[in-house]
Amino acid sequence: MITTLYAGLLAILYLGLTAYVIRGRYKHRVGLGDGGNPDLARRVRMHGNFAEFVPFALLLLLLLDIARMEPVIVHVLGIMLLTGRVAHVWGLHTSDAASPGRMIGMILTILMIAISAILLLWNFIALRLTGF
Secondary structure: OOHHHHHHHHHHHHHHHHHHHHHHHHHHOOOOOOOOOHHHHHHHHHHHHHHHHHHHHHHHHHHHHHOOOOHHHHHHHHHHHHHHHHHHHHHHHHOOOOOHHHHHHHHHHHHHHHHHHHHHHHHHHHHHHOOO
16 A cells, blocks of 8 residues: 555654654753743644644545555655645744745645545545446
């Protein structure tokens, strides 16, 4: 299954973000929350945004894989998700304000989710119309 490639790569990124938050908590001596520290708040949001979007996006990718969507489509969507998440992390790492990386990251992630949803619905409707 193609999804396993992207799940593995995204899991590595997630572990990196987790370590980044842990290092920030140690550096700023904060055990819970962000302690009002802007650096730690940024780290926590990087991790949180990833955790909010990636599981659902991977589920959609897996469903497309299971539905036997064309492999090139699954790869393109997986690349969109991975690139979007890396761009978002980079954008938030370099700036608290709106940044091109954050914008590109969110656009790619949301677009990947929207395209996946449309393809899954289209697949469902097509199967129903053909009697399956």
